[in-house]
Amino acid sequence: MILKRLALIVFIGSLAFKLDAQIFDKGTFSGSFETNNNLYRTDSVINANAPDDKFGSNTYFKFDYKLGKFSAGIQYEAYMPPLVGYSQFLKGNKIIGRYASYEDSLLTFTVGTFYEQFGNGLILRSYEERALGINNSIDGFSVKLHPIKSATIKAIWGKQRKYLDYGEGTLRGIDAELNLSTLLWKEPSVNIIFGGSWVSKYQEYTGTNNQIPTTVDAYAARLMLEYGSYSLNAEYMTKDKDPMQLNLFSMDKGNALLLQQSIVGRGLGATLSLRRVENADFRSERQAIEASFINYVPALTKQHKYALANLHPYSTQMMGEIGGQLDIFYSVPRKTNITWAKGVKINLNVSSYWKPKGNEYLSISDTLFFRDVGIEIEKKFSYKFKTALSFINQYYNKGAITGGASEVITNIAVLESYLKLRKNIWLKLELSELFPVQNENNWSLALAEVSFAPKWTIFASDMIDHAEQNIHYYNFGFSYTKNASRIGISWGRNREGLQCIGGLCRFVPAYSGFTFSISTVF
Amino acid sequence: MRKLAILFVATFWSLLVYSQEDIPNVIVKDLQGKKVNIQNVIAEKPLVVLTFWASWCKPCHQELNSIADLYEEWNEETGVEVVAISIDDSRASGKVKSLVAGNDWPFIVLLDENADLKRALNITNVPFLLLFKNGKIVHKHVGYTPGSEMELFEIIKKNTK
Numbered sequence: 221m222i223l224k225r226l227a228l229i230v231f232i233g234s235l236a237f238k239l240d241a242q243i244f245d246k247g248t249f250s251g252s253f254e255t256n257n258n259l260y261r262t263d264s265v266i267n268a269n270a271p272d273d274k275f276g277s278n279t280y281f282k283f284d285y286k287l288g289k290f291s292a293g294i295q296y297e298a299y300m301p302p303l304v305g306y307s308q309f310l311k312g313n314k315i316i317g318r319y320a321s322y323e324d325s326l327l328t329f330t331v332g333t334f335y336e337q338f339g340n341g342l343i344l345r346s347y348e349e350r351a352l353g354i355n356n357s358i359d360g361f362s363v364k365l366h367p368i369k370s371a372t373i374k375a376i377w378g379k380q381r382k383y384l385d386y387g388e389g390t391l392r393g394i395d396a397e398l399n400l401s402t403l404l405w406k407e408p409s410v411n412i413i414f415g416g417s418w419v420s421k422y423q424e425y426t427g428t429n430n431q432i433p434t435t436v437d438a439y440a441a442r443l444m445l446e447y448g449s450y451s452l453n454a455e456y457m458t459k460d461k462d463p464m465q466l467n468l469f470s471m472d473k474g475n476a477l478l479l480q481q482s483i484v485g486r487g488l489g490a491t492l493s494l495r496r497v498e499n500a501d502f503r504s505e506r507q508a509i510e511a512s513f514i515n516y517v518p519a520l521t522k523q524h525k526y527a528l529a530n531l532h533p534y535s536t537q538m539m540g541e542i543g544g545q546l547d548i549f550y551s552v553p554r555k556t557n558i559t560w561a562k563g564v565k566i567n568l569n570v571s572s573y574w575k576p577k578g579n580e581y582l583s584i585s586d587t588l589f590f591r592d593v594g595i596e597i598e599k600k601f602s603y604k605f606k607t608a609l610s611f612i613n614q615y616y617n618k619g620a621i622t623g624g625a626s627e628v629i630t631n632i633a634v635l636e637s638y639l640k641l642r643k644n645i646w647l648k649l650e651l652s653e654l655f656p657v658q659n660e661n662n663w664s665l666a667l668a669e670v671s672f673a674p675k676w677t678i679f680a681s682d683m684i685d686h687a688e689q690n691i692h693y694y695n696f697g698f699s700y701t702k703n704a705s706r707i708g709i710s711w712g713r714n715r716e717g718l719q720c721i722g723g724l725c726r727f728v729p730a731y732s733g734f735t736f737s738i739s740t741v742f
Numbered sequence: 743m744r745k746l747a748i749l750f751v752a753t754f755w756s757l758l759v760y761s762q763e764d765i766p767n768v769i770v771k772d773l774q775g776k777k778v779n780i781q782n783v784i785a786e787k788p789l790v791v792l793t794f795w796a797s798w799c800k801p802c803h804q805e806l807n808s809i810a811d812l813y814e815e816w817n818e819e820t821g822v823e824v825v826a827i828s829i830d831d832s833r834a835s836g837k838v839k840s841l842v843a844g845n846d847w848p849f850i851v852l853l854d855e856n857a858d859l860k861r862a863l864n865i866t867n868v869p870f871l872l873l874f875k876n877g878k879i880v881h882k883h884v885g886y887t888p889g890s891e892m893e894l895f896e897i898i899k900k901n902t903k
Contacts (some may be wrong), residue, residue, distance in 0.1 A: 272889020284864065335858070346823065347856055399777075411774050411776065451774075451775075460773065482836070482840050484839055484842075489837075491837040491839070523797065523833065549841050551845065551846050565844070600807075638888055644887055644889045644892070671887035672887075701884060701885045703881070704884050706885055741863075741865060742864075
C-alpha cells in the first residue's frame with residue numbers, strides 16, 4: 221500500500237513538476253493499448269460451450285512518462301470477464317503496474333513494479349506474457365549498479381504479482397556479473413563472463429508441520445565463454461528443500477543444469493543444448509498451482525510455426541527431466557554459381573527428453589517423454605515466388621506427461637508458398653498433413669492468405685480432424701494495419717488444447733465465435 | 743474512481759504533450775553475451791531501422807530475409823543501417839547466434855531476453871519496426887506483409903532529405 225502510494229505520488233509529482241517547470245518539449249509520453257475480445261457461441265460439433273456471459277475481453281493500457289533521468293509509468297488491465305482459457309481469478313480491472321525510476325550510467329533505481337532476469341532465468345525471471353495470462357512482475361524495489369564498466373550488480377526485493385493482486389511470499393535476490401575479458405584486455409580475443417546469483421523467498425507458515433521452512437534459498441553460477449567461432453553458455457542452479465503442493469511436499473533439494481554450445485561460421489550455425497532438471501519448480505507461494513513462478517525453465521524444443529506440429533507441445537517436466545536439443549542452420553551463399561541451390565536455406569532440429577535415472581546424475585532412464593525431429597528446406601525461386609517444405613516426426617509420451625497410458629507418434633508434412641500476384645498483392649498458401657503412426661487421427665490443414673501491402677490482409681483456413689466424422693476447424697478474417705496500429709477481426713472455431721509460448725502452456729478449451737482485437741503503440 | 747481519474751489525467755496529458763521520442767536507456771546483449779546500451783548502438787548513426795523479431799515468428803523471418811536481400815542496395819543509397827532485436831527468451835536465445843549465422847544476415851542482431859527494450863518502447867506484438875533519424879523516432883510499423891519492405895524503403899528515402 222505504501223509502495224503503491226509512493227509510486228503514484230512520484231508519478232503525479234513528476235507531471236506537476238513538468239507543468240511548473242514549463243519545459244513542455246523535454247518530457248516524453250508514450251504507451252500502448254491492446255484489447256482482445258471474443259463473442260462466444262455454443263458449438264456442439266467441437267464441444268465448445270459458450271460461457272454464461274457469451275463474451276470475453278482482455279484489455280491492457282500502458283503509459284510511461286520520461287523526463288531526463290526520471291521515468292514513471294502505470295499499467296491498467298481489465299478482464300471483463302477474462303477470455304476463455306485465462307484464469308477466472310483475473311476477473312476485474314485494476315491499475316496493477318506502476319513504477320517510478322531513476323537511472324544514470326552508474327545506477328538504476330526502481331520503486332514499484334519491475335521485471336528482472338538473473339542469468340538464463342533458471343533461478344529468477346519475472347516477465348509478462350499476455351498471450352498466456354502470465355505476469356509475475358515483482359512489486360518492491362530494484363537496484364542495478366555498474367561500479368565499473370565490466371561489472372553489474374543487481375539487487376531486488378518485493379512481492380510477486382498474482383493475477384490482479386500480489387502474492388504472500390516475499391522475494392530477495394542479488395546477482396553479480398563480471399566480464400573478465402573487458403576487465404583485463406583492451407581488445408580481447410576471448411570473451412569470458414562470470415555470474416552468480418542468490419534468490420531467497422520467505423512465506424509465513426501457520427500450519428503444524430515443523431518440517432516446513434519459511435525461507436528457501438537458491439543459488440546459481442554461470443559462465444559464458446567465446447573463442448573464435450565457438451561459444452559456451454553454462455549455468456547451474458541449486459535450491460534448498462522446498463516442500464510445496466507442486467512437488468508433493470518433497471524434502472529433497474532441487475537443481476537444474478544448462479549447457480549450451482554453439483559453433484558459427486558464415487552461412488552456417490549449430491547449437492547444442494543439454495539440460496537436466498530435478499525438483500526445480502521454484503514458486504513464491506507453497507500452495508501455488510498455476511501462478512507465482514520465480515524461475516523460468518522452458519521446454520528446450522523447437523517452437524513450431526505450424527499448427528499441426530503444435531497438437532502435442534512438450535512442457536518441461538520440473539520433477540525430473542534430462543535431454544537436449546540440436547539446431548543446425550545453413551544457407552547457400554548468395555553468390556553461388558549452382559543455379560538450383562540459389563536461395564536455399566536448411567534448418568535441422570532434433571530434441572529429445574527422458575526421465576533421469578534415479579541416482580546417477582547424468583544418465584537417462586528408459587522412459588522417453590518427448591522427441592521431435594524435423595527438417596525445413598526453404599527455396600527462394602525469385603522475388604515473386606518462395607516456398608518452404610517441412611517434415612517433422614514427433615513422439616509424445618502422453619501417459620508419462622499428462623496421465624493416461626498412450627504414446628502418440630506422428631509424421632507431419634508442410635508445404636508453404638508465397639506468390640506475388642500483382643504490385644503489392646501477395647498470396648500465401650499453406651498445406652499441411654498429419655500422418656498418424658500411433659494414437660492420433662489423420663489431420664489436414666489448408667490456409668490461404670491474401671495481403672495488400674502494407675495495410676490489408678484477408679485469410680481463410682480450415683483444419684480438419686479426420687475422426688469418424690470429419691470435424692472442420694474453420695477460421696476466416698482480416699486485419700488492417702496502419703503504422704503502429706492494428707485491427708483484426710475473425711470468425712471461426714478453435715480446437716481445445718495447450719497454447720504454449722516460451723515453453724509454458726495454458727490449456728484453452730474449444731471455443732467458437734467472433735474475435736475482435738485492436739492494438740496501438742504511441 | 744481515483745484510478746479512473748488518473749487514467750483520465752494520463753490520457754489528457756498524452757494529448758497535451760507533443761515531442762519526439764528518444765532512444766531509451768536500456769541494456770541489451772550482443773551475440774557475444776556482452777552488455778550494450780542501445781543508445782550507444784543507435785545514437786551515432788543518422789538513419790537506423792530497429793526491428794523486433796523472434797525465432798518462432800514466421801512473418802519476422804520473412805521481413806528479415808527480404809531486408810537482408812535488399813540491404814546492400816539500401817545501405818549504399820541511403821546510408822541506413824538495420825539493427826534487429828531478438829525478443830527470444832532463454833528458450834531460444836541460445837540458438838539465435840546460430841540462426842543469424844545460418845541465415846547470413848548482414849545486419850547487427852542484439853538480444854532483448856527479458857523484453858526490457860520491447861517494454862521501454864511499448865511494443866505489443868512482433869514484428870515491429872521503428873525508424874530513427876538522428877536518434878529520434880520518425881516512423882513505427884507493426885506486422886509484416888510481403889512487399890511492405892518497399893513502403894519502408896520509400897519512407898527511409900524521404901528521411902534522407
